[in-house]
Amino acid sequence: MDKDDPLFIPVLLGTVRMGRMSANAARLVVQELEKQAGVQTELIDIAQMPLPTHDAGEAVKNSTYSAKMQRADGLVVVAPEYNHGYSGLLKHVLDSCLKEYIHKAVGIVGVSAGPFGGTRVIQNLLPVMRELGLVAIFWDVNFSNVQNVFTPEGVLREPAFIPRIGKFLKELIWMSKTLRHGRREITLG
């Protein structure tokens, strides 16, 4: 693989809830990522994944998800805030891998029905990201009052989100490139 090969930065939609507004946010981020030169992306929807509950952790690793995380240089996690926290099923999926994540970049998009735009869910997820070996960037995207941000058809109402997402992705791409170099070329100790 050449060092100039495209980065792969998938977008993880972290909820299975029926009527989830986060899906609009995730699709918007995918759309903006697709515009970035040198980047490939796709939407990973946890609602489309088998989610066995007889066990947890790497014992329930899904080979398709694992392969995508293996290939990824960075990741966007779109996380709605439910009761001040993240979805249990999102955690269930995240916990199914480990080596696939180490020293890769992650950016978090918070989504809420209220005014704080998922600030709490982002703060709650950061220690999880750290323990999984993912390196969180310092830019977030916050979709507050998400029910007003998109039309019922999922079209963005507020164009101000585009430059905000742009800044977020610029930093995520930088971190993804830097860590790809580090993983491949910089030896520990």
Next chain:
Amino acid sequence: MPPASSKIVCPHCGEQMNHHAEKIVYSTGRLPGEVAGPDRDVVPRVTLEEFHSCPNCGQTESRRVESTDSGSGLP
């Protein structure tokens, strides 16, 4: 267990992989035959997991070094 300093060959393309990270992983799992008694807790298993990445194809692999002590023997 291979020495922690030995390189891993990429199972995907055969290139020598780069060792770029280490992490301690704790487990409550028991070793075969190990039981907890009234005056003895099960010793937590402490694993040092190494992470390697292939500079050629980007494949990631990991390798574990296990210890049954409380971790004092690990660097």
